[in-house]
Amino acid sequence: MKLLSIVIPCYNSEAYMANCIHSLLxxxxxxxxxxxDDGSKDRTGExxxxxxxxxxxxxxxxxxxxGGHGEAVNTGIRNATGLYFKVVDSDDWVCISAFREILKTLMELAVEREPLDMLLSNFVYEKEGAKRRKxxxxRGVFPQNRIFTWEDVKxxxxxxxxxxxxxIFRTRLLRECNLELPGHTFYVDNIxxxxxxxxxxxxxxxxxxxxRYYIGREDQSVNEKVMISRIDQQLRVNSLMINEYKSAYFILRENRKLRRYMRNYLEIIMAVSSIMxxxxxxxENLKKKQELxxxxxxxxxxxxxxxxxxxxxxxxxLPGRSGRKIAEAAYRLARMAVGFN
Structure with missing residues (x-):
């Protein structure tokens, strides 16, 4: 058995996928x-x-x-033989020295009586043209270098x-929770x-x-114009997250910190959908916001x-045109602070 399975969903990725693969090798x-290879039309498959x-x-x-990004991830989960599972998009890559630390840590944790469910690490916004990397x-939220539970989270x-x-999730956990991402839908990474x-x-x-999370291609899913053009897919993901939060009610009722975290996450996605x-x-889209x-x-x-x-x-x-302008101003400030698209 492999220690870590990494799926790379690829669609027309010939221009950049090699950089991703070399970093993972x-x-x-x-x-x-x-x-x-999710039905690519270029040399991705070759x-x-x-x-x-x-x-x-x-x-x-x-x-x-x-079948879309989600179906490519589903295929990865179905075919994975590793104890742990990671998704790396084809235009992104990983830091080699950090990768060594990740694998060393997973090896040490693999001998525990109960395998770890989830490992977290940092990521870097590699935004095209940005002077500084975000x-x-x-730090200060999760304990470092030890196994902990939700009760230990700040x-x-x-x-x-x-x-x-x-x-990074334990592969079996993803199967046990019946994770199946919707096909032909972007933004399923949230699910x-x-x-x-x-x-x-x-x-x-x-x-x-x-x-290393690359941001800069005009056709990238997080590009604002692209997000607006695919708003119905964003709304589908948002609705599925609402359903997931509701279906996990009995688990979350006993876990106050996880409940608050998942509610805050849902709040962020509701805000993203609303502002787009x-x-x-x-x-028509203002009506869809009300319907959401x-x-x-x-x-x-x-x-x-x-x-x-x-x-x-x-x-x-906020009501009216002036209210929408305030919402857009808040969005621009958040975008400048975080650099997420």
Whole structure:
């Protein structure tokens, strides 16, 4: 069995996937790299096959009809043989020295009587044209260099939540919680992180800048214009997260800190959906914003009122054109501070 399975979802990635793969090959035989060619129209499949021929004990190349990022991750989970599981997008890469620390730590933890459920590390926004790199770390929030539970977690402020870039899950846990991401849908990385959380009992935080998250391509899913054009996919993900929060009620009722964290995460996604609908400037999308909040109210009235009366909820629901301008100003400030798109 491999220690760590890493899936690389690829669609028309010929221009940059090699950089990603080369960074992961430094993990050697402890690592299984699963390249999923998701119906690409360029040389992505050929490149994947060539790497698989050169590194047959490390790399698998899987070809499938286009199903979207989520279906590529699903394929990775189904084919993974590693004890742990990681997703690395084809335009991103990892820091080699941090990778060594990650693997060393996972090796040490693998001998525990109960395998670790989730390992966290830092990630770096590699934003094109930015003078400084923004590092998302969790110092002061999670205990370092030891196994801990949700009860040991300090308050996670909004904007400092766990993303796909920072997480490694136990593979079996993903299967046991029946994680199945929707096909032909962007932004499913939020579900990938969100749905397993109620099943996570043990956590480990390694304070290394491991994942390098590239931002800069015009066709990238986090580009604002692209997000607005795909707003229905964002809304689908948002609705599924509402459903997941509701379905985990009995688990979260006994776990106050995890409940608050998942509610805050949902609040952030509600705000992202709302501001993109506002930024689109159409009456149709303003109506969809109202429908989104109404959907939350129907599913979970208590959470609806908590979020609606919070700072983000109030800002995103200020009435009239002047209210929408205030919401957009708040978004621009957050964007400058965090650099997320």
């Amino acid at each position: 430094t993990g050697g035989e402890k690592v299984e790299i699963i390249i999923v 490149i994947a096959d060539e790497f698989a021929r050169r590194y047959p004990t490390i790399i698998k190349a899987i070809h499938q009809e286009n 590092v998302m770390n969790y 308050f996670l402020r909004k904007g400092r939540y766990i993303l796909m870039h920072s997480v 990938f992180v969100y749905q397993p959380l109620p099943h996570v009992k043990t956590i480990y935080y390694l304070n290394v800048d491991f994942y 609908l506002i930024r689109s400037g159409t009456e 909040w109404e959907y939350l109210k129907q599913k979970d009235a208590r959470t609806y009122y908590i979020l609606k009366l919070g700072v983000l909820g109030q800002t995103m629901n």
